[in-house]
Amino acid sequence: MLPVPKKFFITAAAAEGKSKLTAFDNALLKAGIGNVNLVRVSSILPPECEYTPGMKIPYGALVPTAYGSIVSDIPGETIAAAIAVGVSPDSFGVIMELTGKFTKEEAEARITRMVQEAFEVRGMELKEIKVQAVDHTVEKIGCAFAAAPLWY
Amino acid sequence: MLPVPKKFFITAAAAEGKSKLTAFDNALLKAGIGNVNLVRVSSILPPECEYTPGMKIPYGALVPTAYGSIVSDIPGETIAAAIAVGVSPDSFGVIMELTGKFTKEEAEARITRMVQEAFEVRGMELKEIKVQAVDHTVEKIGCAFAAAPLWY
Amino acid sequence: MLPVPKKFFITAAAAEGKSKLTAFDNALLKAGIGNVNLVRVSSILPPECEYTPGMKIPYGALVPTAYGSIVSDIPGETIAAAIAVGVSPDSFGVIMELTGKFTKEEAEARITRMVQEAFEVRGMELKEIKVQAVDHTVEKIGCAFAAAPLWY
Numbered sequence: 001m002l003p004v005p006k007k008f009f010i011t012a013a014a015a016e017g018k019s020k021l022t023a024f025d026n027a028l029l030k031a032g033i034g035n036v037n038l039v040r041v042s043s044i045l046p047p048e049c050e051y052t053p054g055m056k057i058p059y060g061a062l063v064p065t066a067y068g069s070i071v072s073d074i075p076g077e078t079i080a081a082a083i084a085v086g087v088s089p090d091s092f093g094v095i096m097e098l099t100g101k102f103t104k105e106e107a108e109a110r111i112t113r114m115v116q117e118a119f120e121v122r123g124m125e126l127k128e129i130k131v132q133a134v135d136h137t138v139e140k141i142g143c144a145f146a147a148a149p150l151w152y
Numbered sequence: 153m154l155p156v157p158k159k160f161f162i163t164a165a166a167a168e169g170k171s172k173l174t175a176f177d178n179a180l181l182k183a184g185i186g187n188v189n190l191v192r193v194s195s196i197l198p199p200e201c202e203y204t205p206g207m208k209i210p211y212g213a214l215v216p217t218a219y220g221s222i223v224s225d226i227p228g229e230t231i232a233a234a235i236a237v238g239v240s241p242d243s244f245g246v247i248m249e250l251t252g253k254f255t256k257e258e259a260e261a262r263i264t265r266m267v268q269e270a271f272e273v274r275g276m277e278l279k280e281i282k283v284q285a286v287d288h289t290v291e292k293i294g295c296a297f298a299a300a301p302l303w304y
Numbered sequence: 305m306l307p308v309p310k311k312f313f314i315t316a317a318a319a320e321g322k323s324k325l326t327a328f329d330n331a332l333l334k335a336g337i338g339n340v341n342l343v344r345v346s347s348i349l350p351p352e353c354e355y356t357p358g359m360k361i362p363y364g365a366l367v368p369t370a371y372g373s374i375v376s377d378i379p380g381e382t383i384a385a386a387i388a389v390g391v392s393p394d395s396f397g398v399i400m401e402l403t404g405k406f407t408k409e410e411a412e413a414r415i416t417r418m419v420q421e422a423f424e425v426r427g428m429e430l431k432e433i434k435v436q437a438v439d440h441t442v443e444k445i446g447c448a449f450a451a452a453p454l455w456y
Contacts, residue, residue, distance in 0.1 A: 001304040002154065002191075002214040002306065019414070021400055022421045028346070029425065035396060037345035037368060037454075039306075041189035042180070046212025059396040060350025062306040062368055064189060064214055092187060092211040096173055110171070117174045121181065150189075152305040153456040154306065154343075154366040193341040194332070198364025216341060216366055244339060244363040248325055262323070269326045273333065302341075 005064055005150030007052040008045060010083050012146035014136030020071045023143035027069070033057070033149055038065040041150070045085055045093030051130070055151055067147035068097030072138045082107035082133035083146035086115035089127045094118040095148045104135040157216055157302030159204040160197060162235050164298035166288030172223045175295035179221070185209070185301055190217045193302070197237055197245030203282070207303055219299035220249030224290045234259035234285035235298035238267035241279045246270040247300045256287040309368055309454030311356040312349060314387050316450035318440030324375045327447035331373070337361070337453055342369045345454070349389055349397030355434070359455055371451035372401030376442045386411035386437035387450035390419035393431045398422040399452045408439040 013030035017023030028034035036057050043066035057063060070079045080102040087093045096114040098107055108131050119126040136144045165182035169175030180186035188209050195218035209215060222231045232254040239245045248266040250259055260283050271278040288296045317334035321327030332338035340361050347370035361367060374383045384406040391397045400418040402411055412435050423430040440448045 002216075004210065004213055018421050019402075019418050021402065022418050022425075024346075025398075025400075025422055026425060035348055035426075037348050037350075037370075039191060039343060039345055039368070041191055041214065042176075044187055044189050044212045046189075049212065058308065060348045060353065061308055062345065064191070064306075066189075094177070096177075098171075098173065114171050114174050117170050118177055121174075121178060122187075154368075156362065156365055191343060193343055193366065194328075196339055196341050196364045198341075201364065216343070218341075246329075248329075250323075250325065266323050266326050269322050270329055273326075273330060274339075 004046045005049055005152060007050050007151045008148055009053045010085060010130055010132045010148045012081055012083060012132040012134040014134045014144040016139050016142050020141055023071055023141045024069055027143040027145035031145055035059050036061050036063045038063055041066055043095035045095055047092045057151060064150045065147050066095040066097055068099040069145045070099035071143045073141045075138055077138045078135055079144045080104055080107040080133060080135040081144035081146035082111040083148050084111040084115045084129055084131045085148055086119055086126050087128045088124050097146060104133045107133045156198045157201055157304060159202050159303045160300055161205045162237060162282055162284045162300045164233055164235060164284040164286040166286045166296040168291050168294050172293060175223055175293045176221055179295040179297035183297055187211050188213050188215045190215055193218055195247035197247055199244045209303060216302040217299050218247040218249055220251040221297045222251035223295045225293045227290055229290045230287055231296045232256055232259040232285060232287040233296035233298035234263040235300050236263040236267045236281055236283045237300055238271055238278050239280045240276050249298060256285045259285045308350045309353055309456060311354050311455045312452055313357045314389060314434055314436045314452045316385055316387060316436040316438040318438045318448040320443050320446050324445060327375055327445045328373060331447040331449035335449055339363050340365050340367045342367055345370055347399035349399055351396045361455060368454040369451050370399040370401055372403040373449045374403035375447045377445045379442055381442045382439055383448045384408055384411040384437060384439040385448035385450035386415040387452050388415040388419045388433055388435045389452055390423055390430050391432045392428050401450060408437045411437045
């Protein structure tokens with residue numbers, strides 16, 4: 001099987017670019033994960049996966065990551081991305097991502113409720129929620145991005 | 153290289169949620185794969201990959217999975233998701249996923265034709281098609297989901 | 305951790321199909337990667353990853369791949385997909401993908417600028433850009449696809 005991740009952190013950032021994909025690329029760079037290969041996953045924090053901010057990940061590594069991303073080319077539009085990790089006392093956790101035309105505060109409130117719903121549905125106790133969000137008012141082409149990279 | 157999967161099963165389920173992502177999460181839970189990390193793949197059944205329903209997969213594991221998902225927030229709308237695995241007598245197989253505004257029966261008929269086309273194009277003999285599909289009439293926010301998880 | 309890829313190539317192709325997903329499947333077959341499992345990544349060429357066209361990859365293998373894909377069912381519409389890999393003299397590289405309603409030439413020009421922007425933002429020297437693109441005028445249901453598969 002593929003190795004199960006043992007560490008994680010969360011990050012969110014927004015950026016402009018000259019095209020939609022380079023706006024995304026620039027947001028990843030600002031989020032600190034622009035020089036690795038994100039492999040998108042949906043979206044469970046493995047048991048005993050440890051919160052480890054500030055990790056260095058080798059260039060080009062394959063990084064299992066739950067993430068959300070929104071790009072807009074409508075000047076003046078506000079976009080947001082949020083990531084939240086619900087941690088249980090003694091088992092796995094649940095990761096949620098959210099993007100949309102929100103403010104940062106609204107994204108944080110919504111994603112918090114999403115994690116609460118995910119824990120209620122599973123009948124699990126929610127010990128802590130880690131949230132990170134960003135909003136961005138588009139100048140020309142903007143991207144808001146939020147992620148929970150999982151690592152080893 | 154990444155290890156090649158040796159087992160598979162198919163599953164389909166639908167659910168409501170308070171948001172689009174939690175509807176998706178709830179559909180995954182009903183499909184029996186809500187507590188793992190799906191890594192989306194397109195979409196070949198490796199040679200000698202064995203049909204193994206009822207597998208237990210560890211929480212948070214990275215599970216290569218071909219899947220389709222559709223979410224709707226239009227009450228009364230019928231949505232469907234289907235998964236089909238075409239098995240060959242002696243080589244690899246082909247996995248197809250389909251989502252749309254179909255009934256379950258229409259989704260099954262369409263996806264069966266898609267697998268037949270994939271085998272014809274490859275000049276391969278089709279020994280068997282395994283199909284699973286679900287439809288769902290949306291109440292508030294609904295998701296239909298179908299998947300072929302590959303495992304070890 | 306997941307093993308870091310050591311080889312890559314680029315490919316682009318277009319095809320028709322009887323459905324959107326089989327058009328995609330047919331484009332993958334023409335691109336030479338129709339019988340493996342693409343695992344989508346974003347989108348860094350690892351350091352010392354070697355250009356290796358004509359590699360044979362086992363059926364059903366999990367292949368980390370940066371790719372773009374566009375499907376259209378509007379007869380007469382021209383669609384394009386392009387992939388570009390920017391190579392640095394001594395470090396990692398950057399992969400860009402682009403899809404849209406372009407000609408092949410326009411897609412190549414745009415994606416070249418995207419790679420240049422990605423290198424400028426990183427303050428890195430760009431040694432070479434490898435580009436591959438395809439366009440396609442839709443008959444019934446067409447797909448244009450371009451990819452940089454990473455391998456071992």
